[in-house]
Amino acid sequence: MDRRSILKGAGVAGVLAAGVAPAVHAQPAVRWRLASSFPKSLPTLFGSAEILAQQVKAMSGGKFEISVHPAGELMPAFGVVDALQNDTIDMAQSAAYYFTGKDSIFAFSCAIPFGLTTLQMNAWKDHGNGRKLLNAFFEKYNFFTASAGNTTTQMGGWYRKEIKSPEDFKGLKMRLGGGLFGETMAKLGVVAQNIPAGDIYTALEKGTLDAVEFVGPFDDEKLGLNKVAPFYYYPGWWEASADIEFFTNIKKFNELSPENKAILMAAMRVAAAETTSAYMTFNPIALKKLVAEKTQLKMFPKSIMDAGFKAAMEVFAEHESKSAEFKKIHQDFRAFQKDQILWNRVSEFPYNQYINSIKL
Amino acid sequence: MDRRSILKGAGVAGVLAAGVAPAVHAQPAVRWRLASSFPKSLPTLFGSAEILAQQVKAMSGGKFEISVHPAGELMPAFGVVDALQNDTIDMAQSAAYYFTGKDSIFAFSCAIPFGLTTLQMNAWKDHGNGRKLLNAFFEKYNFFTASAGNTTTQMGGWYRKEIKSPEDFKGLKMRLGGGLFGETMAKLGVVAQNIPAGDIYTALEKGTLDAVEFVGPFDDEKLGLNKVAPFYYYPGWWEASADIEFFTNIKKFNELSPENKAILMAAMRVAAAETTSAYMTFNPIALKKLVAEKTQLKMFPKSIMDAGFKAAMEVFAEHESKSAEFKKIHQDFRAFQKDQILWNRVSEFPYNQYINSIKL
Numbered sequence: 165m166d167r168r169s170i171l172k173g174a175g176v177a178g179v180l181a182a183g184v185a186p187a188v189h190a191q192p193a194v195r196w197r198l199a200s201s202f203p204k205s206l207p208t209l210f211g212s213a214e215i216l217a218q219q220v221k222a223m224s225g226g227k228f229e230i231s232v233h234p235a236g237e238l239m240p241a242f243g244v245v246d247a248l249q250n251d252t253i254d255m256a257q258s259a260a261y262y263f264t265g266k267d268s269i270f271a272f273s274c275a276i277p278f279g280l281t282t283l284q285m286n287a288w289k290d291h292g293n294g295r296k297l298l299n300a301f302f303e304k305y306n307f308f309t310a311s312a313g314n315t316t317t318q319m320g321g322w323y324r325k326e327i328k329s330p331e332d333f334k335g336l337k338m339r340l341g342g343g344l345f346g347e348t349m350a351k352l353g354v355v356a357q358n359i360p361a362g363d364i365y366t367a368l369e370k371g372t373l374d375a376v377e378f379v380g381p382f383d384d385e386k387l388g389l390n391k392v393a394p395f396y397y398y399p400g401w402w403e404a405s406a407d408i409e410f411f412t413n414i415k416k417f418n419e420l421s422p423e424n425k426a427i428l429m430a431a432m433r434v435a436a437a438e439t440t441s442a443y444m445t446f447n448p449i450a451l452k453k454l455v456a457e458k459t460q461l462k463m464f465p466k467s468i469m470d471a472g473f474k475a476a477m478e479v480f481a482e483h484e485s486k487s488a489e490f491k492k493i494h495q496d497f498r499a500f501q502k503d504q505i506l507w508n509r510v511s512e513f514p515y516n517q518y519i520n521s522i523k524l
Numbered sequence: 525m526d527r528r529s530i531l532k533g534a535g536v537a538g539v540l541a542a543g544v545a546p547a548v549h550a551q552p553a554v555r556w557r558l559a560s561s562f563p564k565s566l567p568t569l570f571g572s573a574e575i576l577a578q579q580v581k582a583m584s585g586g587k588f589e590i591s592v593h594p595a596g597e598l599m600p601a602f603g604v605v606d607a608l609q610n611d612t613i614d615m616a617q618s619a620a621y622y623f624t625g626k627d628s629i630f631a632f633s634c635a636i637p638f639g640l641t642t643l644q645m646n647a648w649k650d651h652g653n654g655r656k657l658l659n660a661f662f663e664k665y666n667f668f669t670a671s672a673g674n675t676t677t678q679m680g681g682w683y684r685k686e687i688k689s690p691e692d693f694k695g696l697k698m699r700l701g702g703g704l705f706g707e708t709m710a711k712l713g714v715v716a717q718n719i720p721a722g723d724i725y726t727a728l729e730k731g732t733l734d735a736v737e738f739v740g741p742f743d744d745e746k747l748g749l750n751k752v753a754p755f756y757y758y759p760g761w762w763e764a765s766a767d768i769e770f771f772t773n774i775k776k777f778n779e780l781s782p783e784n785k786a787i788l789m790a791a792m793r794v795a796a797a798e799t800t801s802a803y804m805t806f807n808p809i810a811l812k813k814l815v816a817e818k819t820q821l822k823m824f825p826k827s828i829m830d831a832g833f834k835a836a837m838e839v840f841a842e843h844e845s846k847s848a849e850f851k852k853i854h855q856d857f858r859a860f861q862k863d864q865i866l867w868n869r870v871s872e873f874p875y876n877q878y879i880n881s882i883k884l
Contacts, residue, residue, distance in 0.1 A: 222786035290801035317871035399875035426582035430790035441650035448863035469878050503808035511677035515759035516873050518829050
């Protein structure tokens, strides 16, 4: 316990001794603000920030509180990194790959094409070099990250027409996430369209868009995309998992007491675990509903996967040639992935191959 | 903040005001004891209990401490459930399926043959009915459980001879976990041998044992089993994942302040997440080492998987006919699993099928 927190503790106790306990709750010793890049209408994503706030308050007995703000309330969805840099906010919740315009390295913290699956991503960050390398990079932006939950493997998007070969991507007007995936799809001839979430449905209905990739069944079903595009492709090879994260202001974190530091870190773990489990639980339920409403599930043919892989590797090579730091992180990521593939081949994969093939 | 914790807070502050701060750490307000079923020599498993203790201490500022004891120190490895029932300990760390001798329902909280994989198991407990159903059952033993980390998909064991068909299981002297898996293997003709971990190596070397199943590469390699059995089979269809858990004494938990309750729950999340990531990270490293030392990796042929599945389903049917509670939990587990299989088929599985097949 450092001197500052001892003083704080004594201050709180003074109030208690005077018999005005309720004042403690009215005036938390530490009050933080978190800005999310997600709207309230995405309950798993924004819900993760709400879990964080509830946990921090409960563990600290109300002495540390975080007010959480959906996208647009304090600043635009993508303004959160700038706000951390200029100390306007204490925390953010976002997907790091939204910020590849600042630096492509951001993508590694969330998802890259042909990347790691959920447990692999956690492992790279927790016990591989992932967290260490990424937080050394994020330091220049005045934050460090920790998981807020993983969407698990995403779908490959909604299409008005079947995608039978790489040729079918040429000229396709598609709403898609940016960053390294956007660059990869551009190589395949996709014409990326920037359309706000609220306008996607209409654009797809009218044919302003030919295709949309968003997240997975649970989130996609909320947009009603199945009503205007019959084909739902898998797997989402650009997001084998997508780690949504909390971005914590380093300066503000360093001002916390040791107890509050530990409480914040643990609260993020709770939010991450519950959010990943939520995606695992609710995706199949939404998928069944979509299939009942006549959505046609289609697997990307191997020719598409091969073309996507080739294009993605070209994109990575280009970035590696421009940035030694990008290269270092990418090489570490792939080395870790190679070991994970070796392990997956003799563990979950052959197990799933059997259990997915029988009548349970 | 309840009255009790307010008084505690004031007491601590009084000590601080008197300038004898170190006494706070010397005398934690709450001191718990945890008994593990695992030895210190299994660093991922016992390490999870150590993370728990470190987290609780850090978050509470030393006001809540848990002393953690490896198997045998306070009581034998399998004495922990009795010790929770008679309030000898505040917590345990164990694998619930060790206690199927008390009731077969215990197995659902850890692993059953042809069960859920890691993320699926977390989801069943966090957002399905798993935790609710199991903790209602555990109440009669005076504890509730939460994950301490998952071993992830286990291997199918070490064999002195190749296992080419179900016939090869007949009369096979094998060291294996008990419970529903033991009953399943007995149906296949396996003669289960109860041999302490320390004697496994010698027994396998001498031929007292024909086969051994333990955990996965990281833990197995420590026993040196590769030196006395050449064949290492996969997948471990009886432990598609194995959830190691903390068992918390309900009476003692109810005596904690709201802050300490939240701190304990969050600390378990930290320990679980880091432990699962440790298995994911260290299993492939150990696997590469084993393969370099000439271990022959073999996949169980489909005839074995089919025979195992048939035997397992017979075991489940027998238990269902004897216990309505077993049936209720098993049916809920399988309904959840069916949805998970639907989801896996269009998400991680086809992704892994591709990424595992190419040269990265």
